[in-house]
Amino acid sequence: MPARVRVGAIDVMVITEAGLADTVAAGWRSRRGGWIVTANVDIVRAATRDPQLAALVAQAEVVVADGMPVVWAGRLAGAAIKERVTGASLVFTLSERAAAEGRSVYLVGGDEGVPEAAGRVLAERYPGLRVAGAYSPPYGFDADPGRLRKVVERVSAAAPDLVLVGLGFPKQERMIALLRAELPGAWHLGCGAGIPMAAGQFSRAPALLQRSGGEWLHRLALEPRRLARRYLVHDAPFALRLLAQGLRIRLRER
Numbered sequence: 001m002p003a004r005v006r007v008g009a010i011d012v013m014v015i016t017e018a019g020l021a022d023t024v025a026a027g028w029r030s031r032r033g034g035w036i037v038t039a040n041v042d043i044v045r046a047a048t049r050d051p052q053l054a055a056l057v058a059q060a061e062v063v064v065a066d067g068m069p070v071v072w073a074g075r076l077a078g079a080a081i082k083e084r085v086t087g088a089s090l091v092f093t094l095s096e097r098a099a100a101e102g103r104s105v106y107l108v109g110g111d112e113g114v115p116e117a118a119g120r121v122l123a124e125r126y127p128g129l130r131v132a133g134a135y136s137p138p139y140g141f142d143a144d145p146g147r148l149r150k151v152v153e154r155v156s157a158a159a160p161d162l163v164l165v166g167l168g169f170p171k172q173e174r175m176i177a178l179l180r181a182e183l184p185g186a187w188h189l190g191c192g193a194g195i196p197m198a199a200g201q202f203s204r205a206p207a208l209l210q211r212s213g214g215e216w217l218h219r220l221a222l223e224p225r226r227l228a229r230r231y232l233v234h235d236a237p238f239a240l241r242l243l244a245q246g247l248r249i250r251l252r253e254r
Contacts, residue, residue, distance in 0.1 A: 076246030109166030
């Protein structure tokens with residue numbers, strides 16, 4: 001079992017993207033599914049402020065560091081986190097592994113037509129991948145238990161092996177918690193904006209910016225109205241507190 005490190009109020013797994021793909025494939029072969037949370041600064045901040053959200057994240061079998069401040073905080077605390085593992089990357093990595101294993105994928109989230117477009121991109125890129133379905137739930141569906149249940153039943157009826165849910169935190173995690181009970185043999189990934197990125201609706205930052213921790217600047221430039229307050233007012237100061245926490249953990253353990 002990979003080591004874990006405390007970052008904020010959650011435990012992040014020390015695992016590479018390739019290692020996670022191996023874990024998922026091994027799970028499929030043994031008919032054992034799982035739930036993957038890609039913890040960026042915003043998710044860690046929300047979970048640290050709200051114990052109920054921390055408990056929701058704790059239900060997942062795998063929580064990875066999506067965001068360089070989360071990686072840096074883990075390293076400061078003494079964990080050998082080699083790389084960030086993002087939802088946007090995992091959409092492709094896990095779809096590629098699913099194709100190799102003869103598995104199917106279902107995509108949930110994004111604007112109307114976007115998950116279908118992402119499904120086509122993935123199927124064309126990875127021959128052998130079966131797209132079991134794609135669906136863009138209407139706005140506010142999760143506030144109505146009956147409508148939420150219909151979406152869960154729709155996905156479950158397709159019996160996919162991999163479920164990509166891009167609804168944003170914590171909406172996507174709450175839906176996955178319900179799906180896990182219906183599809184225990186499937187792997188479920190909360191991938192945020194990974195579906196519209198796969199469809200080409202949004203672009204990712206250049207690789208150098210991703211590695212240096214500056215991808216948030218690229219996202220901010222793409223969606224300034226939606227992300228400015230989150231990134232600049234809330235996430236940036238919290239990221240500094242995470243780094244300080246990691247340093248305190250390292251000093252205590254000396």
